[in-house]
Amino acid sequence: MTITDTIIPGAYIFEPKVFHDSRGYFIETFNRKHFIEKGIDVDFVQDNQSVSHKNVVRGLHAQKGPFEQGKLVRVIKGAVVDIALDVRVGSPAYGKHIGVELTAQNNLQLYIPPGCLHGFVSLQDDTIFAYKVTNYFDKDSESGLIWNDPELSIGWSINQMDAIVSEKDQLLPDWKSYQSPFTFVG
Numbered sequence: 001m002t003i004t005d006t007i008i009p010g011a012y013i014f015e016p017k018v019f020h021d022s023r024g025y026f027i028e029t030f031n032r033k034h035f036i037e038k039g040i041d042v043d044f045v046q047d048n049q050s051v052s053h054k055n056v057v058r059g060l061h062a063q064k065g066p067f068e069q070g071k072l073v074r075v076i077k078g079a080v081v082d083i084a085l086d087v088r089v090g091s092p093a094y095g096k097h098i099g100v101e102l103t104a105q106n107n108l109q110l111y112i113p114p115g116c117l118h119g120f121v122s123l124q125d126d127t128i129f130a131y132k133v134t135n136y137f138d139k140d141s142e143s144g145l146i147w148n149d150p151e152l153s154i155g156w157s158i159n160q161m162d163a164i165v166s167e168k169d170q171l172l173p174d175w176k177s178y179q180s181p182f183t184f185v186g
């Protein structure tokens with residue numbers, strides 16, 4: 001497993017070792033010891049899976065405390081551009097985002113710490129997105145930001161006119177009206 005730091009404190013890119021043989025391949029998709037190596041004491045309590053058509057954008061979402069979530073995200077089939085935006089007040093990366101292409105071919109995974117808004121755009125039809133979260137879903141704790149605020153100039157790699165966005169996500173606030181409920185703990 002190769003673990004790469006990002007500009008967002010606590011966010012890491014994981015590249016699992018692929019064991020190929022005449023039958024196909026094997027990878028460990030999660031091993032807690034790699035998080036412990038990075039000093040992250042994760043306790044995932046829920047696994048999620050969504051399937052998206054090409055050009056579907058989900059996000060930018062985060063659950064507020066006490067239901068904030070760390071997320072370990074990956075793609076089982078297809079491809080996404082995955083975005084994490086640090087909104088922890090006091091973070092050295094506050095207002096900064098990372099974008100990582102996660103595909104069924106590259107097997108990359110991204111760990112997104114609590115306090116980051118998360119979203120992705122599906123680059124292929126029938127993309128299967130699977131992720132582990134460190135806290136339970138709590139509908140009343142959902143918060144978010146509109147996906148395409150020009151002030152953040154997030155590179156979604158698709159033509160905005162083609163994006164398929166839920167009605168709920170289309171109503172999310174823009175960056176200048178976003179009130180972060182998160183504080184950075186260094």
Ligand SMILES: Cc1cn([C@H]2C[C@H](O)[C@@H](COP(=O)(O)OP(=O)(O)O[C@H]3O[C@H](C)C(=O)[C@H](O)[C@H]3O)O2)c(=O)[nH]c1=O
Nearest residue numbers: 048050058059061062071118119120136137138166168
């Ligand atoms: C997230 C979630 C949703 N649901 C139910 C609620 C709705 O009836 C339905 C679809 O939910 P939603 O439209 O919020 O799904 P996404 O737009 O994929 O939301 C996710 O998208 C971005 C990328 C995220 O990082 C979050 O995990 C999450 O916000 O599933 C549940 O029952 N449990 C859950 O954990």
